[in-house]
Structure formats: C-alpha cells, structure tokens
Amino acid sequence: MKTIITYGTFDMFHIGHLNLLETLASMGGRVIVGVSTDEFNEKKGKKVLIPYEQRARIVKNIKFVDEVIPEFSWEQKRDDVVKYGVDIFAIGEDWKGEFDFLSNLCEVKYLPRTRDISTTELKKSLKNF
Numbered sequence: 001m002k003t004i005i006t007y008g009t010f011d012m013f014h015i016g017h018l019n020l021l022e023t024l025a026s027m028g029g030r031v032i033v034g035v036s037t038d039e040f041n042e043k044k045g046k047k048v049l050i051p052y053e054q055r056a057r058i059v060k061n062i063k064f065v066d067e068v069i070p071e072f073s074w075e076q077k078r079d080d081v082v083k084y085g086v087d088i089f090a091i092g093e094d095w096k097g098e099f100d101f102l103s104n105l106c107e108v109k110y111l112p113r114t115r116d117i118s119t120t121e122l123k124k125s126l127k128n129f
C-alpha cells in the first residue's frame, strides 16, 4: 500500500481542497495530510480565519484522508517522509519546484489547482456579501 502525503492550511475548506484530496486518494494509497498549525501559518505570513483544531478536524473527517498530522515547520517534511514511509509527496502546482529537494526520498508531484476558487477570493466575496 502506497503512502501519499501533502501539507496545507485548508482554511475555510472548499472544493479546491476537496479536489486535491480526492486526487491523492485516487492514487490508491494511504493519504496523510499535514495541516498547518496557527503558529506555522504566522511563519508563512498567512492569516487564517479558522483555528487549527477545527481545520484539522474537518480534514480528518474527509473520506479521502486517512491521517492528519500538524505541520509546524518547513523543515519537517524530510523527517515525515522517512517516518511515515512516504512514496509520494503531492501538492498544488502553485508550489511547483519548491519541494524538489524531497525527490531523492520519494516521488514529488505538483497537481493542477482548481480554477476560480481560493480562500483569499472567498474572504473577498464575503466582505461584499
């Protein structure tokens, strides 16, 4: 059984997130998701609306997901890939090239993003709602 891992904030969970997780599950293996902690999002310079506990619980309850771990640093990916015996690291193509350093440990895939949806856009449209 293959092990696939990805990481993300998954704030205001939307169809773009679901499509990505479904694609990972379609690769036919165990799907592990590293959900960014609130503290790590501060390091990423990313403001989040929904706190980590809620974001992690939502992702954990998505049928395509087998396990959720906290993402607390940029550096943890190499250790995670070894610790969980990861075969594939996959993430949206907005990160293309950023994680190629993992390619000596596992396959690295950059996946197409879902068009016309993002947490940033959702926040904007909520302002005018």
Ligand code: C2G
Pocket (backbone or CB within 6 Å): 006, 007, 008, 009, 010, 011, 016, 017, 020, 036, 046, 071, 090, 091, 092, 093, 094, 095, 112, 113, 114, 115, 116, 117, 118, 119
């Ligand atoms: N995504 C997507 N299509 C969208 C929006 C997001 O495929 N319309 C994907 C992103 O490419 C990412 C995942 O959904 O693979 C989670 O997106 P974010 O929560 O925005 O993740 P991000 O903040 O980019 O964190 O170490 C990696 C980072 O933690 C990634």
